[in-house]
Amino acid sequence: KQEVTQIPAALSVPEGENLVLNCSFTDSAIYNLQWFRQDPGKGLTSLLLIQSSQREQTSGRLNASLDKSSGRSTLYIAASQPGDSATYLCAVRRGGSNYKLTFGKGTLLTVNP
């Protein structure tokens, strides 16, 4: 059974700092990995999706990497801003025709002005 772990559970940084959020998964037979952002009491917003054949994806100040063989992904946020404060979740989709995602429990990020 796939398990997804996100470390740390919470992170507090000063504005302007570069930071890395970690995601690990136990079964490397994944189809893709997706990073989401969730603001308090809201739904999930998709940030980046990495296919299993890719090593990284970039969008603005965000860069996500994937090392499938070691079961790890990182989300790098450059020059953090208070507006980046949210919970960040990673989710993996199993290979094959199964569309189900397995989620980590998230990292709560606070960027202090």
Place this chain on the structure above:
Amino acid sequence: DVKVTQSSRYLVKRTGEKVFLECVQDMDHENMFWYRQDPGLGLRLIYFSYDVKMKEKGDIPEGYSVSREKKERFSLILESASTNQTSMYLCASSAFYEQYFGPGTRLTVT
């Protein structure tokens, strides 16, 4: 932009009531999902549907049923609401790669 909408942001129901949560997507996606999210437990899949009238149980289907009569609409039904079904309910849809989520419904069962 993909849009997934849910019928209510907040809902308060009494124990034993039948509850309908509605989800609509506007991107002609084949796949739709219902999750619940609870502190410390994360997101858990309740049911998903890969086509009209087709459904498959997720990880925690007990106490729930679903209906998909039209491609754009996926309903979650609580046949007899119980207090342990108090939660945040999230709907999602996908074509093939990414899943897109709605804003969520915070359901309280008293």
